[in-house]
Amino acid sequence: MTNVALVLPIQSSEDIVIARQKVRELAIKAGFNVVNQTKFITAASELARNTLDYGGGGYLTFEELINGNKKGLKLVFEDQGPGIDNIQLAMTDGYTTGKGLGLGLTGAKRLVNEFDLWTEVGKGTRISIIQWT
Amino acid sequence: MDRIPILKMGEHLLVTIQVDMHDQIALNLQDDLTNQIAKYKAKAVLIDISALEIVDSFIGRMISNIAGLSRILDAQTVVVGMRPAVAITLVELGLTLDGVRTALNVEKGLDILRTALKR
Ligand SMILES: Nc1ncnc2c1ncn2[C@@H]1O[C@H](COP(=O)(O)OP(=O)(O)O)[C@@H](O)[C@H]1O
Numbered sequence: 001m002t003n004v005a006l007v008l009p010i011q012s013s014e015d016i017v018i019a020r021q022k023v024r025e026l027a028i029k030a031g032f033n034v035v036n037q038t039k040f041i042t043a044a045s046e047l048a049r050n051t052l053d054y055g056g057g058g059y060l061t062f063e064e065l066i067n068g069n070k071k072g073l074k075l076v077f078e079d080q081g082p083g084i085d086n087i088q089l090a091m092t093d094g095y096t097t098g099k100g101l102g103l104g105l106t107g108a109k110r111l112v113n114e115f116d117l118w119t120e121v122g123k124g125t126r127i128s129i130i131q132w133t
Numbered sequence: 134m135d136r137i138p139i140l141k142m143g144e145h146l147l148v149t150i151q152v153d154m155h156d157q158i159a160l161n162l163q164d165d166l167t168n169q170i171a172k173y174k175a176k177a178v179l180i181d182i183s184a185l186e187i188v189d190s191f192i193g194r195m196i197s198n199i200a201g202l203s204r205i206l207d208a209q210t211v212v213v214g215m216r217p218a219v220a221i222t223l224v225e226l227g228l229t230l231d232g233v234r235t236a237l238n239v240e241k242g243l244d245i246l247r248t249a250l251k252r
């Protein structure tokens with residue numbers, strides 16, 4: 001069962017702050033423990049920053065999930081930026097085309113239960129992550 | 134508010150990061166700290182992050198930058214008050230805060246500095 005809760009713009013660094021707060025609020029509501037909450041918010045923060053810095057801005061969609069007695073939270077980060085040319089390279093620890101640490105994508109993937117990346121050069125990038133209680 | 138206050142404690146500087154920082158605040162902090170380390174000839178910078186619910190690679194990079202700047206100006210950096218969940222998350226994220234000491238709280242941080250600066 002899914003239930004679209006909300007869509008937030010990611011167009012400025014203030015939007016990242018707001019997005020993080022919303023993720024935290026919904027993670028608590030879903031009943032995540034503190035470690036799971038912290039991991040998920042951190043992953044969201046990394047992906048939101050990529051959406052802004054590399055995707056030229058975009059949107060974050062929240063979905064609340066229920067599977068049996070488990071609750072989950074799905075976040076979809078979407079932009080219509082340049083896309084990722086070499087996914088394998090981008091998914092390597094320490095690889096950055098900017099001035100970051102190159103840990104956002106790989107780190108986010110490690111921090112969540114489910115990670116899904118779609119990208120097309122010239123079209124944009126869409127990354128969804130899911131965390132379960 | 135666009136600036137994080139820097140407190141002078143004897144030979145040390147203390148910053149308590151409280152706000153959910155956006156980029157400009159983080160950049161201002163680096164500038165302000167550089168100026169004040171030089172101005173007061175500070176021996177160490179204590180960064181209290183006990184109020185931070187998360188540390189992502191952006192904040193991690195900022196802390197590393199501050200440690201790097203401090204080192205050039207001959208001051209040490211001690212990060213105090215990192216929450217256990219944040220520490221666990223940083224390991225999984227793959228972020229190592231090279232050249233940064235950590236302590237449970239400000240008091241323990243000052244203990245570390247007392248010992249380190251005696252040499
Ligand atoms: N939304 C995006 N659109 C285009 N390129 C992206 C996007 N997200 C990530 N990338 C590319 O993947 C690289 C790695 O991203 P990441 O692991 O977060 O490290 P960093 O942000 O430190 O560069 C980026 O440097 C960038 O080239």
Ligand SMILES: [Mg+2]
Pocket residue numbers: 046049050100103104105
């Ligand atoms: Mg990144």
